[in-house]
Amino acid sequence: MANSEFKYEIRRTFFDNHETLKCVQNLFMSSYSKLLxxxxxxxxxxxxxxxxxxxxxxxxxxxxxxxxxxxxxxxxxxxxxxxxxxxxxxxxxxxxxxxxxxxxxxxxxxxNESDLCYKNANKVYSKEKNAFFVAVTPENKIIGCAGILLDEEKNIFTDPIVSILDENEALLIRVITLPEYQGKGIAKLCVSACIDFAKQNNINTIQLVSTNRQNAAVKLYEGIGFVNIRNELFNKFLDYSTVLMELNL
Missing domain, CATH: 1.10.287 (Helix Hairpins)
Incomplete structure (x- = not known):
């Protein structure tokens, strides 16, 4: 899957090498630092x-x-x-x-503990019913990503706000774009790849967790069709809440 305006393509990765995993980890560090x-x-x-x-x-x-x-x-x-x-x-x-x-x-x-740690990444995303997609430039730079869990890991690497998901439900996670590449539709294409993967595997519902501080992300999800089904206060003093969203396929 490629984009004509800005040259990059969406690829599925199985994290069979540490270099790709390290790039994705750095992507998260950069994004989380901005949010922080x-x-x-x-x-x-x-x-x-x-x-x-x-x-x-x-x-x-x-x-x-x-x-x-x-x-x-x-x-x-x-x-x-x-x-x-x-x-x-x-x-x-x-x-x-x-x-x-x-x-x-x-x-x-x-x-050390997540789906993106060295001991878990390949094991989780090499499974037939889990997938991780990355946006890659011609220079082989990873600038965005998104993952989707259909297997048992969807009830392991999740947030407390998410209830136990059954076999017809999936969890969308790790939707990130490098700050300097945001606004170019990269996240939307990564999420679309995850949604297509879910449809191919007969999934009826996709859930994701965001926060009340990620307005751009929430707007993106709403534009795709996700709806807010629950808010849970994480820190009252900071007025920081987690947001559970859902998409019916």
Missing amino acids: KHIICISIRHVFTQLSNFLFLILLVIVTSVLNEFFLHYTIWQVVLLSAIFFGICTILYIIFYMYQSWTSWFDEII
Whole structure:
């Protein structure tokens, strides 16, 4: 499957060599890093919004009263400002620390435990009823990918929001495009290849998991025909939720 406007083709890979697997892993690292930065920026804006919250102001007043006993040479507004800066910095540091932990945990999972780790990739995607497609340029650079699980792995390498899938259901995963190649229809073609594979194997329903922070991805899935069937709050403070979507074939 090839594209005429921008030269690349969609290929099925079985991960029978480590070079291909490493390229796909790097693809995920690049994409997740971009998402992580996006969430941090939104979260920091959320922090400053919360500074105007009534309950937060009450806390500031309490802290201000205490600090004012120790810093009598400061005016009340100087102490308020110092308190606000202190709480803001602490909250931002918490966000960065939380995201760093999430990043390292996710990275460790990809490398050591997931369907894309060295011990699992070939075993999972060499199966007749699982498939992984990559978008490859003429220079043999992998710029996008998507995978689909029809076999038992669909209930192993999944998210808690997904219920147990039966034999007529499949799981679409790992839909990624390098940031500099986004907007060229690469992800759509990779997903289409997965959908065609599912149809050939008599699948009735495909599910996938996204997040409320991946607006472009959600729009892509909706354009293909997926519908949002469930949202599950992952982190209330960061307003971060997982989204379960479904496509009936």
